Amino acid sequence: MRKIYLEDTPLQDAQREFVEKITFDRKIERVRTTDALGRVTAEPVYAKVSMPNYHASAMDGVAVLAVKTHGADEKNPVRLQQGVDYAIVDTGDPIPSGFDAVIMIEHIHQVDEHTIEILEPVAPWQHIRPIGEDVVVGEMIVPAHHALRAVDLGALLAGGNLEVPVLRRPKVAIIPTGTELIEPSETVHNGEIIEFNGTVFASYLKEWGAEPIYFGIVKDEYAVIKQKVLEAARIADIVILNAGSSAGTEDYTVHVIGELGQVFTHGVATRPGKPSITGVVEGTPVIGVPGYPVSAYLSLEWFARPLVYHYYGLIEPKRAALPVKLGRRVVSDVGADDFVRMTIGYIHGAYVANPLTRAAGVTMSMVRADGMLRIPAGHMGYEQGEVVELELYRPKEQIDRTTVITGSHDLSVDVLHTLLRKEHPDRFLVSSHVGSMSGILAIQKGEAHAAGIHLFDEESGTYNVPYIEKHLKGHDVVLIQLVYREQGWILPKGNPLGIRCMEDLVKPHVTYINRQRGAGTRLLFDYLLKKEGLSREAVYGYDREAINHLSIAAAVAGGAADVGLGIYSAAQAMGLDFIPVAEERYDLLMTKRFYDSPEGQMLVHVIQSESFKTEMEALGGYSCRESGQIVFEN
């Protein structure tokens, strides 16, 4: 392969050029109106019949000829004979020939079975729904390029349109490439990656109104990829080629498109998503999207979504925007549009946003994102406290009802989440794992309602309170006991290196995996080292950080480390050995304002519930003997 380099085309230029260069061959099909929800009209549709199709009574009453009621009043009632002067009609009935008004049943005085008296005159056409009041023959019901809604279908049927001409959904071929890819599975071997981007692409495309065609995994072989792209270009309206879009030796996409057709853009000035390709093969637009999921989804949204709307002759709906205050500084490269996934907390009346990881490989960051911050090229970023506008990824009314818990990671927070949702489906909870110290700082900065903390203080030999007294002077907070839990050595099954005590950790060939700075578990480890008079430098792997208990266990399970400090349930989840070292107190620190709020009390009730106790203790390594008690308040 010829070595080529990525360009830095500004995103909007690449998008504009792509849409301008593509002309779709739009096919029309007729579908039953009853099945046409969400379809887009190909032509204007006109009414074939009127609704109503006859003059209809708008009331229950009698049909009369208006002129015959003229002159009627209290003193000179007009008498009318059934069959001659009036006819009984119900709402919706046709007005019998020879009548031109309806009198409500309540305004009639029945003289005998076939005679009524009228005490006031009526105007012609009173209480009559005229022909075509709703829809009149020949009237345009919906224009062309109109996405049909529920009410449109009603009006189309009312106008006698049993079928409607719509644009055939654009077919979008999805071709995942990669020799390491496997179809989704519960068992994954070394070197295998589950192919899941295809499902995400297909789901997005369906939401936008396209018809995805999944081609199945294609190996990284130039000839095979080329054959598939050609095949796809001939049957689809748009082709998506996943991965191989960069400029490495096995990145074939740009060469394949270039050989079969024309490349418009290779590389956009964005972060992530830079290795995006646009081009055309035999008149069909082809998009090369990057392999890392976050880059891939953004690239799809930048290039495939506008094409789908362009096909339909519709404009792309915008995501709602929300101004938020930044909880942290967010820096940006000057050369590229930066897209930063953000969480948003609605904390005591203010929207506070914080960046999630920027790693393009972390799908979960898209799952967790409440919004997206776009930092334009040429901008170096924003300071903490600045107000910026985010595109919302979650409805604002959900964000408004979400309790934000941060701090240390513990499974009890997931259990709280599940129990809270079960009892209060209109309340939400998000938790982020930043470590105990960062949790305290988040409370200090007004970025969370609560924080899980387990900070051991060497001097006093107690947990949490000394840290609160030091860092949260002047802040009104309440500390609630959540769980007691066992920390211990997480070890491979059978403990092959025979690790028993602290001294075993500094033996040669023992690789440790540590927690991040500010994590309670790391402080505990430092305390244990100090107590035994061991130095940090003697521990191989001391600087290798994992951000939660499960990651520690995953590292041990995968052979990346021989031992780590963590909780029992994490070891159990991965079938590992566990040697208890200490029982520690894991508390929930709340702002006083949250504690006093209805939402805070909901949470406290869940913590004090039997269900919480039962579920936690069933996990093993937990005790709920004081769960829900107030430990400290200021």
Next chain:
Amino acid sequence: MRKIYLEDTPLQDAQREFVEKITFDRKIERVRTTDALGRVTAEPVYAKVSMPNYHASAMDGVAVLAVKTHGADEKNPVRLQQGVDYAIVDTGDPIPSGFDAVIMIEHIHQVDEHTIEILEPVAPWQHIRPIGEDVVVGEMIVPAHHALRAVDLGALLAGGNLEVPVLRRPKVAIIPTGTELIEPSETVHNGEIIEFNGTVFASYLKEWGAEPIYFGIVKDEYAVIKQKVLEAARIADIVILNAGSSAGTEDYTVHVIGELGQVFTHGVATRPGKPSITGVVEGTPVIGVPGYPVSAYLSLEWFARPLVYHYYGLIEPKRAALPVKLGRRVVSDVGADDFVRMTIGYIHGAYVANPLTRAAGVTMSMVRADGMLRIPAGHMGYEQGEVVELELYRPKEQIDRTTVITGSHDLSVDVLHTLLRKEHPDRFLVSSHVGSMSGILAIQKGEAHAAGIHLFDEESGTYNVPYIEKHLKGHDVVLIQLVYREQGWILPKGNPLGIRCMEDLVKPHVTYINRQRGAGTRLLFDYLLKKEGLSREAVYGYDREAINHLSIAAAVAGGAADVGLGIYSAAQAMGLDFIPVAEERYDLLMTKRFYDSPEGQMLVHVIQSESFKTEMEALGGYSCRESGQIVFEN
């Protein structure tokens, strides 16, 4: 039937009570994750495998053991042997055993085929994606009661979840009742009404995530309706009974529910939608919705939508809101929540809203509505110019791109619409038919970009300009010639009454149908009467108003009138006779600001196009000999 009366229960009370009294028996089913878009989780879902499931190279390069690179610098390069000290890895490859870091290919100096030189040391774990970087075994991917989005499906698959436990969609039975109802058809006989509410209900319910079950039309017979409701209550989670919800003699719903179960509310304090019923039969909620379509859809949204979200344990998404200025006064009854369908125009930087018809039978008003104004009970309405908040029924970005044409009705405006959309799919057009004089007033008040007018001035014998000079002093406007068109007598096929001239209209037994006050066609008729020395009173039906040409034709076609004045194409659309009376000038009056804007020029280009001329003249009764010429400018 026992006579009963509707209550005036406040809407929010009725809604709250209904949701509180209903407990759903939620069923769980497992679906393939690839098919789970939009489904709602029944339980939290945890990762079964980690993603990646092994330590993976994050770059193309070589895997090394970090300690072996220590001390490397420009002067003391470290040499490494392939197979011993390093291995070649591509992005995504597993890190071979015995290595703990990756060096990018660009930073390597190849000495010979199997030897490389390193010029700086690397840190352990550099450029390695650790096990579980994205998803780690045991991690909660999504909580319970979560509506699954595209990215969620990706994360679920990445975590090895091939299936996902979701709540079975709630089944909603739809029972349309009415002896006059027929299934949708292109031929409708006297007394027949097309049943289309069922399709609208089903479509709304699908959008909300429910599974509609359409029961088919049921005749207005108490025993049959009762049987169907019982049957539906046993198989469905929610039952919708359409029409018969009021308090008339044939309104069986409240009796049926009362006999089979319990009625909670009969009658809510709303306009429209008052005859709404909530109740329960054998534990299944039953909603009686009114027959008129607009009342029906509102009632469905008030009572069925919250139940569907309640079933899922989700909160109802809100429609976006927009503050608008009222173009007209909107009055309201004090006793009820008023729901007023509104159009919104974005006219020269301001959002101006006007009410559509309030008739509950006009489905088209829901099709045309851009927003809904809710006037709370106890409020008497709003004055012209007041700013009120509307719930949006059409996306704001569409409203922003919509050209608003008002004034007189002519088919040329529909043709303009179609041609404009074809050439500029990102532009929209809405037209309302209020008559020429109201069109001039709309331009005066800043409620429209353009207005179609055909106002004959007796004194000067000319069209339009004298009216503009009189009513739009100080307003910058441009008058464009749109079409010449023929006005004439619209008559039943064969002209049975032998109408030829004005004198024939005042003969006995001749019923005329007139246009509304302010319509150019009405002014023309008045002029013709005056010219012949005939009085308005002599014309039977002079006061009977239709609001557009098609309605005139519909009235003649349906036998409600013997003759009306209107355009050729309207007569032709309904297969009627036509006797030309006058050729008139139909012009488009634009604000100067709109005329000068890109959108205005787009419209002018369409008017001047050959396609417009061809399409209009093909309709018959039109001439485009001066289309697009400027008639007047000030």
